[in-house]
Amino acid sequence: MKMRHYHKTAIAIVAAVSTAIIAAASLIVWYLVPHYERSNKPAAYRIIYSAMLESNKGGVLTIDRKGGIITDERVPELQNVSVYSYENGEFIAGGQRSNMHLIIDKDGVMRSFHLLDNPNYSGVMSIGPYGGGVVAVMNGNDSPEDDSYLNLLVVQDGTGKITERKILKIYTEGQVSDGQHLFITGHELTLSSNRYQGKIIRYGLSDRSVKAQVTDDALLYLRPVVWNNHVLVAGTDMNGTPRQIDMFDANTLERTDSTTVSSDFQTLVVVAGKPWAVGTRQICPVIEQPFAIGNQCISMPTGSSPYVSQAIVVDTRIVMLVRESLNPAVKVPARGVKQIGIIANADMTTGKVSTTPALIPTNRSSDDILVAPVAP
Secondary structure: OHHHHHHHHHHHHHHHHHHHHHHHHHHHHHHHOOOOOOOOOOOOEEEEEEOOOOOOOOEEEEEOOOOOEEEEEEOOOOOOEEEEEEEOOEEEEEEOOOOOEEEEOOOOOEEEEOHHHOOOOOOEEEEEEEOOEEEEEEEEEEEOOOOEEEEEEEEEOOOOOEEEEEEEOOEEEEEEEOOOEEEEEEEEEEOOOOEEEEEEEEEEOOOOOEEEEEEEEOOEEEEEEEEOOEEEEEEEOOOOOEEEEEEEEOOOOOEEEEEEOOOOEEEEEEEOOEEEEEEOOEEEEEEOOOOEEOOOOEEOOOOOOEEEEEEEEEOOEEEEEEEEOOOOOEEEHHHOEEEEEEEEEEEOOOOOEEEEEEEEEOOOOOOEEEEEEOOO
């Protein structure tokens, strides 16, 4: 009787283990095997997806103009990829929480890399191409000794060699280069008084000089653009509500003009030498005299709670990712995908805006999403 009891127990244990293995295998198969119909149409965009807190859920989708998924390539270690740049057909995606970044060249070749040759360092606040490599501002930490929050500027060539690292007193939100200088914008935090002030830094890419300008209290600068020997940057209040656009002389960093803006505008871009303010419902020109937002605007497709999470310039077009703050991902069960926004493509010569649904497989993370155009 005792032998029979042991035998039954062993069978039960084996059955339980087998069931667990089958269940785990099913989950793995469900995660890895696509449950959506593949598209064979021409590629239009790439969608870079990643999770905020996990480093094993990132990848790159290629989609057509109707949102159909052509390919899905996993990229290990991608995490919280929300920082980006796009120049001359090269897209750089930077991780904020993880020091793992991705370059997609104009031919679609992907290359991942770490800054400082160490994956254990923090991620980036801004990043862009420079001299075959990258120049980036890495996240830092509070420094009681400096009574401020510090970031780290890093210049790294294509072989991984570090040619510059410099500590900066700024919490960075964006950067832009005119080829000779790197302009870094964000805010300066004084720890002892909890004081926040808008800040712009100019770094000499050749002579490594640093010049800085601190402006208004309770002002947080966003991504800058260079235009006509000036730097333009939008600023928000402490709640993230757009407040103003400031103009700085690129040589002296003197603030030469400023204009207030409505809550609709946050992102600035320059298309064919002309600056534009990108909002959730319209794209409007920035005019110089008087310095203000113009009224000859292009309407944007709208949702219930839209926001533009990304905007890049491709020739004479602005490609934007528009997401919904109240409903960031909507499942489409019949197709095995979820919609995480729309990709809006605004032709600034005709004023026409075309859209593509941003779709990813249901079992992929939609925490952080970036889009990049596929070269024709």
